[in-house]
Amino acid sequence: MTYDFRALIDFFPYFLPAAWLTIVVSFFGIALGAVLGLLTAFARISSKPVFNLPSRFYIFVIRGTPLLLQILFLYYSLRSIFNFEAMTSAIVALGVHNGAYIAEIFRGAIQSIAVGQMEAARSLGMTYRKAMVRIVLPQAFKRAIPSLGNQFIIALKDSSLASAITIKELLLKAQQLGASNFKMMEMLTIAAFFYLFYTSIFTWLFHKIETKLSVSGSA
């Protein structure tokens, strides 16, 4: 078997729609995950069991089961209940999955902003909410950025699992083309190229944000 370098170029354009799908699934999945994650983090640090217990259960289930199972489970259940398309299910699954991990990132960051910051703010007479928004969260976001960047990259790569529910993103596209043109290695190489391209952009972006934030008002 020979490796056909030409095929890398010839088939490249066929991947563009799939590359776009990967972006769409990842972007909305991450966005949903970030929102869910922040809300869950607040619920998780709440002392009220109504908030605390469900958030712990959610994190427990998501972290204890494979993402592929979650994708399949949500695909079949959402399809039968709400008649959701595969695409919507994939985004929801990726969001729900990442929400649990992002919640733990935010929770860790919020709690690591020492109790002292909350107490200093409260001792001035600030409400809990105001102290959270003005004093704790800005510092917690900053502290969470490296871990968030890492999680976003994981989410981007995990979007490939949506291939299991017929989403024609990069991985499924590569497999389908490879099966028909018998150039599986080459097709997987093209898909890999796109993933590397995306993850490089993410890494660069987060690096930029980090350095920008550490210049203005370091701890």
Next chain:
Amino acid sequence: MITIKGLEKWFEQLHVLKGIDLIVNPSEVVVIIGASGSGKSTLLRCINFLEKFQKGEVFIEGKAVNQQDEKMINEMRSHVGMVFQHFNLFPHMSVLHNVIEGPTQVKGMGKEEAIEIGRYYLDKVGLIDKENAYPSMLSGGQKQRVAIARALAMEPSAILFDEPTSALDPELVGEVLLVMKNLAKDGMTMVIVTHEMGFAREVADRVVYMDEGVIVEQGTPKQVFDLPQKERTQSFLSRVR
């Protein structure tokens, strides 16, 4: 100004405050001394409701504060400042921003007025030239002076200090104590937990000795330091000297 009646506090099984009665009069400087673990910080934190207590009452400016009433607690806190051992400045804000955060966010004061007040108090603690600096750029002594200015900018009727100098390098202690002495001179009501016995002797109107969750003895610095009546006080003082 501050009246504490029959205050009792447990951490789970641990009985930390066992019935504290204390009255702090306006413009009085009360210094609390005692061994580690005797409950000094806990008492201070109860006065500011950073800790909830199980029994007793705290009156601020004559009003009994209801521990369950968040609104009332916030209102009360804006009248009683607190200075912490580890400064707890807001690291993401400039020095001036730290100082005006309370007046603008809690009192709803306009920014210009707050800045004027903020600068006035930064000047008082000798840090007017640092208003644009960030806390990370300051020495420990400077940080603590900013923390004092932050408390002062709320124009409170009393300030609580929990070991304000014990996290500082020895050569930086003096500048913070000097600021506190000036506050005492200006008539600020202060409750200070400290291990600085020389300072206590110099500025305290009253010294309170605590041990194992009770006030063992209190009086003027002369009475407590030179003629302690209780054996426990005597043995504590002989250990710290």
